Amino acid sequence: MHPHQPFRQPLTRRDALRRIGGGFGMLAFASLVNESIARAATSTDGAADPRPFDHPPKATAVIFLMMNGGLSQVDSFDPKPMLDKFHGKPLPGGEVPTERKTGMLMRSPFTFKKYGQCGREISELFPLLGECADDMCFVHSMHTDIPNHEPSLLMLNTGHTQVGRPAMGSWLTYGLGSSNKNLPGFVVLCPDVPTTCGPPLWNNAFLPAMHQGTYISDRVEHQIPGELIGKEFDPKKLVKFLRNDKFSLEEQRREIDLLVELERARRKREALSDPGLDAAIDSMEIAYRMQTEALDVFDIRKESKATLELYGRGSTARGCLLAVRLVERGVRMVQVYYANHDPWDHHGDILMHRDTARDSDKPFAAVIKDLKSRGLFEKTLIVCGSEFGRTPVMEVGSNGGSTANGRDHNPFGFTIWLAGGGIKGGIAHGSTDEFGFKAAEKPVHVHDLHATILHLLGIDHTKLTYRYSGRDFRLTDVSGNVLHELIA
């Protein structure tokens, strides 16, 4: 019995109807429900029991690099020469309504260059990532539903545009468990909470509480030029979510020993049979061990200078390195947000992409390179992108002091790249139209991306369901097609 399958067999309407008139079979049915409820109440050691794979997995963990705010595809990975030609002219076929008022087509201020054997063109914003082009798979034909941050962030993270569905990471730990019981299975790194939308992006919603994403701040403070770590770095600060400086581990050991002694004595005396008691004792021990293990995994001082240099400086670099270290220890999914608010949201001046890209290019490339050198690349799926893209037309008139050089939100077409476990490197999937506005060839909805991610982790997205409020919910709702063409 798997925790997410309250019913051993899918109940068809035929089955259900058959249970009407005479009441036959209903008790057998009831017992299954009961079994699952009993199970929900006692499955408890912190890591969900691994669910059997629907097919052999290609990857065992996910690193999700989030350029929140909206990366402009035509300025990064999806070059459109037509924009140079038609710069300053109206979009043929008329204006496409997005969030704000937009004007003429606008060429990219960035130059593009071919990289790798695959010859993919990547803009000057991402020169180091360019060196990894042969490992990357670009999905150019992404599209989503609503040109606004919250609904699109929710869609990308939870498969639904409103708050209240479990995050992808929650679905993953729910479906696969975590292979390290001493660490949370789903970790979210961001310098400050809230990002736009905040906790609903990593909430377990109706899944059991253990599947909630654990948010940790990767904020880097007081880093002076030339420094790789920062004087004030202390892993204890990062694991504040696990540790209280007031108490030493020795003292905790004594407390736990006392508690276990009392519990065992009581159980013996009262002949208690409650399996929850064992679970409680287990989770006490795990909790204790988590503190040391977490302290260790967050202690980046244990990395070599070369590794630290590979990632560079700043919180995105810190987040990326921690993501790799966490995945190395068996954490199922780590999500790294670039920063809080919508840092890539450059309505006013697309040149500001330069600042955000400068902090991202190096660490993103480092994730690929570092995973390879640690022998984890083949088993780790990297997903990188934004909740939506940006318009190839310029935004006009918003925010008063505009430089008339920015781009608006664009849910109709954008690029997400993948690499690592199970992904064909050096390819591009789908395309946008000639101006880079709308997904044209092989459009990929966010649901399809989710279906593909689950597929790579050995899960059939139609089978990972959870019964709630009378319905079987899944990450992909009622949609989703696996993109087999991306899979190596």
Place this chain on the structure above:
Amino acid sequence: MHLLTTSGLALFLLGLALSAQDPKPDPLAVLFETKVRPILVNRCEECHAEDADGGLRLDSREALMKGGDSGAAIMIGDADASLLIQAIRHSHPKLKMPQKRSKLPDDEIAALEEWVKSGAYWPDEKPAASSGAAKQRLAEQRSFWSLQPLSKPAPPSVKNAGWAISDIDRFVLARQEREGLSPVAPATRVALIRRASLDLTGLPPTPEEVAAFVADESPAAFAKVVDRLLASPQYGEAWGRWWLDVARYGEDDCRSLDPMGRGYNPYPNAYLYRDWVVQAFNDDMPYDTFVKAQLAADQHDEKARVALLPGLGFLGLGPWLYDNGSVEVTRADERHDRVDAVSRGFLGLTIACARCHDHKYDAVPTEDYYALAGVFRNTTYHEYPRVPQSVVDEFKTADKRIENKAKLLREFQKTESRQLAQTLALQSARYMKAAWRVLGEPKKDKALVASEEKLDYELFDRWLAFLVKPPKHYKYLEKWQAMIAARGKKDEAAKIADEFQEQLLDIMFEHIEVEEENDVIRAKAQPETKKKKKANLPDEFLTNDDFCPGCGLELKGLPGEKNSLWVDMFDHDLDSEVDIAQGDFDSAKPGVFSFSGFGLERQLGADRRRYLEELRADIKKLRKDLPPKFPYVHGVIDVAAPTPIKVHQRGSPFRLGAEVPSHFPALLCADQPIGFTKGSGRLELADAIVAHPITMRVIANRIWKGHFGTGIVDTPSDFGLSGERPMNPELLEHLASLFVEGGMSLKKLHRAILLSATYQLSDANSEVDFAKDSGNRLYWRANDRRLTAEQIRDSALFAAGALELKMGGPSEKLTPYKVRRTIYGQVSRYKPDEFLALFDFPAPNASSERRFTTHVPLQRLFLMNSDFMQQCAELLAKRVETEADDKAKIQKLYSLLFARAADDDEVRAGLAYLAAEPMKEFEERKAARLKEELEAKDKPKSKPEKPDKKSDEMGEDEADSPDKESDAQPGMMAGVQGADPAAKPAQKPLPVTILGRYAKVLLSSHEFLFVR
């Protein structure tokens, strides 16, 4: 599985189904329904149904007689000759059924033999999976158990008659006896009063209450306890909260774009609904009134209306969804929430499943979903003041007056600031020439130059910084910087300065023109002469412009470089060291000429300054005199002109089908659906709900589940086909009837349940029972249950002697040092409380039917490390510190926490722990304590000052909103999870002591955290 023979239950249902025509069920029918059909379904149909193995189907008599590849399966009347019988007997040479499974038990084989011999009775029924005949489906399901009129079964006779106290027990026991189960021994009095206290009030009993109950020898001793608990105000808090789960009570929504403040949108008076629910439970409001108030209090007569209005929070508190993407989808999603909460919450039916297609299990066609959605289409958000209109008017007038003056102040400051900037721009050349003396050849000290040239020091400083900026955004400074680099002379500098000023003034005037044009564009965009009111209420956000006023306008702007220079000088410093990676956008430095707040005022003339000061004082006074904002109910009201809804094909609000008049789902109606015609139809809907028996079954089952952990139907919000069937239908019928007869009094139902022998059982195990019913679904013992999040926090505070029992009022963020009951903590949909979530508090986005119990390591970390637990433990330790010695302290702690004496082993373990505090820890702790005490003495008790943005503009010491203030405090996870670095220090943590740590171990024990 052995438990699950179907006899009694099927008989009961058969009785219900047949009672109309035939009081005595046909024995053949009984045999079929109780034995044969379950065997066929459970053992055979997995393979022999639609895509039948061997071509044989077993779902109709005809199919059996027709048989499969091997021929007819049954020879009516001749068991031995029937292939089916041969196969299950394993007497056929080839066919041995069930395949790859163990042989059927003998009694099942015998039953099938008997059935074949007796003519293979099969009730007259149409093939189940016929071609989607909705009518037939409807007719079939109308006879479903949960939709029948309430029956009042006579209490059954039981063997162990002496055990039963009430009829509830007779129903429970009869069911157990049928399965060969017997109840375990009753609970001890100590366990019983703890269970009853936690159950009814969410709090443990005091040692005195326990002692009194243990000593009370009267037969009514427990009844007295129950009555006392039911009469205590804490009952309403415990069970009110229980209802709030069902009502998906949340106090905020998440707005995606909102000019009034993005993201978090609290409902300041949400608590009125919560308090009303608590009071309704304490007043024992009849359930029908309770339901009707929550759906349609506004449509009650004037007398009832006022008291019931807060109940409308069920609908008025949302979730309201905010999206600028698509209003149609958003509104449809809101209606969906209402249909879902109402149908699952009150009716125990998952009608919301029929939004996109007919319900997969239940006979609920899509039209019926929209027939309910139509009710909510014609219902909209409305705020009902809880004070007389005169008070509202008075407040609004005073508030408007403040707003007007504040606006005047803002505009005055804005104008002054703009005029000042323009004046300062006219002095550009003068400042640049002076700057040459500092930056250029003379290399003079800037303070000296400033005073010699009578310059404003701050402005001069800004100029100096501006003039050395790298040419990142514009070329206007190139000449100047080249001149400085080439050690240009005074004349050169003067010439460039004059040129620059002219250029700058050109740009300034150009900007003024552009702004004037933009004003015209903005004015033209207003379709009416009246300025549009900003959207604020949840249902006012209809267009993009409501979310982002002006975003849709095509405004003019200066070309790139000119604009950059303008921004850099008049607005904000483009090179501000804003750390984008840290998302720190608010700290941009002002542009060269941009002065506000004090910087502005010191440049103003005396009369203007006085004007400003007077205006400010005036506002301050008005604000002081302003009466507190009146509370209002977040409710709903019917729209002025109701319009019928159309079916949304496949759930899409863009593919509209036929119009559907609002009505009650056909499944719940005897014949034609009950139509709703008055306004939105909410009141008629409420009436229909409370008139339907399923409503009574659902609430009775919820209450039962609340007391036992499992329900008679353990899918408490799904009494449809995909839900569970009642494990003891007669018991449920009995409870529901009892409830209705008792005037729908919840308290009477609680009382009846608690006074039953069943409720008073111990949690002892019985191996015989356990083997048959490991899930204790037939209630042969009490279930051990972990306390809920609220019970854990409240009980710990209670044990610490710190719990404050003040009731009601606005919610507060839970922190380690707050001492009110958990129900008064904030319930956020946007930012769920981490402590509550950790201990399985349900997400308030949708109606919740049950609390899960998970055991995760982070919970243990909370118990071990949180400031909250430590604080409670230290307070608890203080309660025993006057005891004579460690042993006495231990005994006192056990008495306070567990209402029992510690045994020798426990005392020994405790003493060993207390005695062996490591010296190092002891010294450290002592030192820390001293330090804390010293610091506490030194620290002045004033509020820490914080930079206040508003004060800059408003010139007032106005605090941030209370929400923001409490946001800055560490939450319940302090000590476990990283608190906000900017968080204020904890208010009054007690120093850590060894006795406190020992107390914490006891607070973390199974005995404390579980109810038995």
